[in-house]
Amino acid sequence: MAPARKCDVLVIGLGPAGAAAAAAAARAGLDVVAVDRRETVGVPVQCAEFIPLPLGSYAQAPGVLVQRIAGMTSVLPSGVAHRADFPGLMIDRARFDQALADGARDAGAEILMRTALIGLDAGSKQATLRDPHGPLTIDYRVLVAADGPHSRTAAVLGLPRLASVCTRQYTVPLRHAHADTDIWLAPEYPGGYAWLFPKGASANLGLGMDARLEGDMRTPLDRLHAGLVAAGRVGPEILARTGGPIPVGGLRARLVERDVVFAGDAAGLTHPISGAGIAAAVISGERAGAAAGAWCAGDANAWRDYEEDIRDQFEASLARAVRRRRSLARFWSTAAARSDRFHRRGWIAFREYFDDTLDDAFDDSSNVALPRSLAA
Ligand SMILES: Cc1cc2nc3c(=O)[nH]c(=O)nc-3n(C[C@H](O)[C@H](O)[C@H](O)COP(=O)(O)OP(=O)(O)OC[C@H]3O[C@@H](n4cnc5c(N)ncnc54)[C@H](O)[C@@H]3O)c2cc1C
Known part of the structure; x- marks a missing residue:
């Protein structure tokens, strides 16, 4: 094996978290190497491709923005549709991730594709990677683990695998232009939901x-799909298929372990109810890259500050989502899951979701969420 290359920051994964981290660390003047096991950044796409408006400043490269x-609109089991702004x-999404990676490269990060992390000695700070020519080693000062929901970095450190839900998605032709995301809440999708996200002439x-x-x-x-075809909303053709895991267990117990900093899905930052994770990946990646810069410049509090900052921004909302998932999970196979009340309690579009005075003690015959005082 060739002698180890050295760098300040080694970033594992070039999704939004890793690309944002690599760019921030390179802008701080560090020697950054960012690797991804894929051949091409962002490909294959495993995403429904919705981002919240505030992330629009990251969607300005040509070809990224498709539609507003x-x-x-959230459709309940009774058929009642609730619309919210x-x-x-x-x-x-492929162009989005590629534009972020271009930003990291422009800032000075070295990008190595088809290069996977396969081992890690956190004590001596040496990572073992495999590229098409064989294994190679890289000595680092900081490693940013941005390698997604089933983080290999976490696995080789002996950290627990994050709980996740499974997804399956088709891209289909859209018959009429549409400017809302549609959500279906029903017992047929236990522990999750179904979606139609319009994308110009097609939809996810x-x-x-x-x-x-x-x-x-x-x-x-x-x-x-067949129901939407019959309703004339989408075409029968399936233009693309994808899927993948989404972490739903909330934040890792610790976001920094022995100078390994977790960001994005690898940190457990995806929202456990909606599955949205792009914004949190970009924000945490940027913050991780900046923290790496501070730590390399001698700031002994850099990791504590990163951990506190991420928890301040995300923990309350993630913890509520985890609580809702856990308590509603007991009722998915009961009659309660056929009631609108159950889904209003469990979905972010409804005020009941945010009401912490309600208890999740569903009576599965009356399907009522009891006030905390009445729940056993
Ligand atoms: C079907 C689906 C739909 C979704 N829809 C949305 C949505 O509409 N909006 C939204 O906000 N979120 C959505 N999400 C979640 C969102 O895609 C993730 O939260 C987001 O991709 C997290 O970014 P990340 O950079 O942390 O991880 P990822 O984007 O997963 O990037 C991780 C990268 O690490 C690389 N990697 C993994 N292991 C290794 C290794 N050993 N060595 C080197 N590289 C490695 C991977 O190749 C990958 O490129 C969806 C997820 C799924 C599965």
Whole structure:
């Protein structure tokens, strides 16, 4: 094996978290190497491609922005549809990730594709990677773990694998222009929901489910697709298929372990109810890159500050989502999951979701969420 290359910051993964971290660390003047096991940044796309409006400043490169979204329509089991303003953008996710990686390269980061982390000696700060020519080693001062939901970095450090839900998605032709995201809440999607996100002349139609509650995702997705075809909303062709895990267990117990800094999905930052994680990945990646810069410049509090900052921004909302998931999970296979009340409690578009005075003690015959004082 060739002698180890040295760098200040080694970034594992070039999704939004890793690319943002590499750019921030390179802008701080550090020697940065960023690697990804994929051949091409952002490909294959495993995403429904919605970002919240405030992330629009990251969507300005040519080809990234596809269309604007005004609101979100959530359809309950009774058929009642609830519409709320929920402005955002539909993006070409591959172009989005590529533009972020271009930014890291322009800032001076060295980018190595088809290069996977396979081992890590956190004591001597040496990572073992594999590229098409074989294994190579890199000595680092800081390692940013931005390697997604099933982080290999976490695995080789002996850290627990994050709980996740499974997703399955088709891209289908859209018959009529549409400016809302549509969400379906139903017992057919236990531990998750189904979505139609319009993307110009096509749309991403998918669903997420807790695989422990129900293994078959194809049947409910095909049924939803057929219903939308019959309603004249989408075409029968399937233009692309994707899917992948989404972490739903909330933040890791610690975000920094022995100068290894976790960001994005690898840190558990994806929202456990909505599955949204792009914004948190970019924000945490940038913050991780800046913290790496501070630590390399001698700031002994850099890791504590990173941990506190990320928890301040995300922990309350993630913790509420984890609580809702856990308590509602007990009722997915009961009659309660057929009631609108159950889904209003469990979905971010409804005020009941944010009401911490309600208890999640559902009576599965009356389907009422009891006030905390009445719940056993
Ligand atoms: C079907 C689906 C739909 C989604 N829809 C949305 C949505 O509409 N909006 C939203 O905000 N979020 C959505 N998400 C979640 C969002 O995609 C993630 O939260 C986001 O990608 C997290 O970014 P990341 O950089 O942390 O990780 P990732 O984007 O997963 O990037 C991790 C990178 O690490 C690389 N990697 C992994 N292991 C190694 C290794 N050993 N060595 C080197 N490289 C490695 C991977 O190749 C990958 O490029 C969706 C997720 C799924 C699965």
